[in-house]
Amino acid sequence: MRPAILNPLFAPVTTLSGVGPKQDKLLRYLLSCSETPRLVDLLLHLPASVIDRRNRPKVRDAEVGTVVTLEVTVDRHRPSRNARAPYLVYASDETGDVVLTFFRPKGDYIEKMLPVGAKRYVSGTVQMYDGVPQIVHPHPILDEAAFAKLSGIDPVYPLTEGLALGSLRRAIAAALTKLPDLPEWISPEVLNRCNFPPLKEALTRVHGPQELTDILPENPFWSRLAFDELLAGQLALALVRAQLRRPAGNRHAGDGHLRRKIIDALPYALTNSQAGALDAIAADLEKPVRMLRLLQGDVGSGKTVVALLAAAAVAEAGKQAALMAPTEILARQHAKTITPLAERAGMNVAILTGRE
Template identity: 60%
Template sequence: MLRPDILNSYFAPITGLPGIGPKLAKPFNRLLGRPEGARVLDLLLHLPASTIDRRARPTLREVVPDTVVTVEVHVDRHVPTPRGSRAPYRVYAHDETGDLVLAFFKADRSWMERLLPVGETRWVSGTISLYDGIPQMVHPDRVLDAAGLAKLPPIEPVYPLVEGLGHGHVRRAVDAALGQTGDLPEWQAGTPALGFHEALRRVHQPADTEDAQPLGAAWQRLAYDELLAGQIALALVRARTVKQAGRPSIGDGRLTGRIEAALPFALTGSQREALVAIRADLASQDRMLRLLQGDVGSGKTVVALLAAATVVEAGRQAAIMAPTEILARQHMKTIAPLAEKAGLRVALLTGREKGKAREALLVALASGEIDLVIGTHALFQEGVAFRDLGLAIVDEQHRFGVHQRLALASKGDAVDVLVMTATPIPRTLVLTYFGDMASSELREKPAGRKPIDTRAIPSDRIDEIVARLGTALAQGRRAYWICPLVEESENSDLAAAEARFAELQAHFGARVGLVHGKMKGAEKDAAMAAFAAGETQLLVATTVVEVGVDVPEASIIVIEHAERFGLAQLHQLRGRVGRGDAASVCLLLYRRPLGEVAHQRLEALRSSEDGFFLAEEDLRLRGEGDVLGTRQSGFPGFRLARLDVHGALLDRARAEAAEIVENDSDLSSPRGVALRLLLHIFERDVAVKLLSAG
């Protein structure tokens, strides 16, 4: 669907704004996260981090030290920097209540004399501190005459910046952007106190400090718009998938009974509950769209297999899609022996299956000789056809977009969809990103999982860790050593996997293996297989081992630069150990000094192994985009809404979106047409495309 012309001024390139040429465009594109070229809309949605209140106009006697003030002073004399000295250039000034020294480093004398002429009155704005008991202002933000003061905004927004940009650049660009864009038809119900454009203007040009704060009326209006756009998009996806008639799949228990009998453990209560809900969905006339959340090691794969077997019993096929080849192969390893005992025909399809083997697999899939296929996104490529796909299971959903979920579901007729995540998601995020789904949780660990001893250790004690590892390896134990990046980049001081691998290899020789995301699939598999077989005992790895890798013999994990990981990710990594009989240890290596948030994160991890509790903590400490890894994955995070502040608006947005889609499913009413503008503005393009596709 084409973008309506009324939005052209919002989607125009920022290079059309006065003063932004090719040179300034580069840092603006970096700041706004648009390497391909930022637009006016990106600039308007870049909201201030704080404000400076320049309304405080005290006398020098009334000044509170270390606050931003604007004072009127009489300029008395200049004391230039002596030649060869590092002392600042000083200007002495006073008002009727006291004296003030203005200090400037590396100042040019003739310029200073024009800026602050002796004998004249000037207004200076900045932070006054006491220096040897005398009030001093170093590098004032503003030096103004009466005419300049009249133009000074009483409250100035302070923006997040990148190198190459100052606040002045951003403020001038935003002012121009507000001037070039205008009002849009109202999409909110009733007559809100502020329109969309007026709310943007008020946040960027605040008349009061509250205007530029997340709890202010203007920001709340914009946050609600963003939440509403997201919820309408989800509601439209749900309406298009679930409301299409489903095809009931009712199993007879012959395969699931054999699988359960072959399991080395009994199903947990929450696994049974999830299966009851899934089977009810499969048997109903509506299509299933369900989220299955499980904590580390809670047994999601077994639930997925039993769900797939139910569909196969009903004469149809199932598919499990994983985000990485390592994870797809891990699922295959877990599922294959159980499937074989039950007589379930399983195959693996990733980008690596080539030539005749791939052809034969595709023929078997299309003819129905394969009951369950496990693979990566290769599954929804053209040329992959099913005889009758009944259930699509998507693992680690947050690594895939909604459109990929739909692409796999479109491989069959009325396909049921089960989405799994091993990263427990806070309730507000479930509503935000998965509001179109029913939800089941696996909170219990299978019997016999031992607690993991988690310790935080400063990285300057790394030699002790290596020595202790040597003792453990000599006893035949296996360990992971996790590094955040693959290789040293110019601007990074991170301990890189390759450098760490070389150092540990110098200590332990051939017992050390390496796996990272830049290796070819076959190399990764070989490294993982060697570790699983015990040929290597210490595996140096990047976060490719975060999810799903299962080596029960591994009982030690060292996580380097733990302060740089999110809490949910640390919990995932820790879950790679504690899977076997040996007592397990997780060592969190951190670099001093530790910031307050990083300290709270490591403390939370030491105190709890409950992924659902840690997910809520992670949200509290970091914000939603990082929790789901969406800052990196291109998943639609929020630009304006902050769930810690605006979470209460989410239920209202969800209810309103449901009502809108129920009463105006193709958004063709006058309000619906305005809501289409909203979907464009917040780039919920999946929903816009669904509308155009009917």
């Protein structure tokens, strides 16, 4: 059962203001959801980078190719003569002129955003055209009151076609207001050692960075979220493993006499890692619960011999064992390797493939 405190995070994104059927469809595609995404899905869609809008030079000092925020006065408009021609807005400060360029603007949007004689704060990448600085499609365009509320650092998210960055930012900002203060589930020792902030603070700072470093992976805010994901995965895996091991199993380990014969027949001695793995497997086979174990090793490290010895432990208890391989070629290679060793211990080996 899900704790009631988590219910707000599982509300559909369509409960947010401004998120309608069109945005729902786009967010399903973006977040890889077959149904309407939940607020938690939206909050865990993290930014890929940030734009620093705190760079506020004068027009003459604006460096070409950089993102800047300019405080300018709107001088005049030059509407487009045809559909292909840009709509130009000429603005300036006490140090020089800048051209704000728009392609295919809608209606009187630009006249409302940039009225002649008004002071505006415009952001964008500075380019040079005919020796005059210009910004193509500046965003955002703010008056003084709105600019005072601007953080100065904007997160940039992975998007999908048709979904505007501003719409996604607004939806995530609204979702953050629904985020409850959750009880801590990470141990205090780990929190102190790693300098992790609370989950709510971590999400808030990653989505609303106050410094350029807030979204770096080595930063405590991003690291906290990564640790939560890793811990959740490990706990989920542990629960699955516990469920799989719960049904009673049978003891399948003998007295070791076949294993000793195989080891004596080897032209080499087992490595410490092989011996340790074999001991762990044999210990599992002696327990009345299911074994759930992964044997990991590089190519040529001797996994096949360990598998043969594990099969021998089962044979000692009077049972059969099967060594499965993903391809017939590999199955025949294994059979060629293990048959002579198994026969030295008195074990019968047969190969069964699709052609038999």
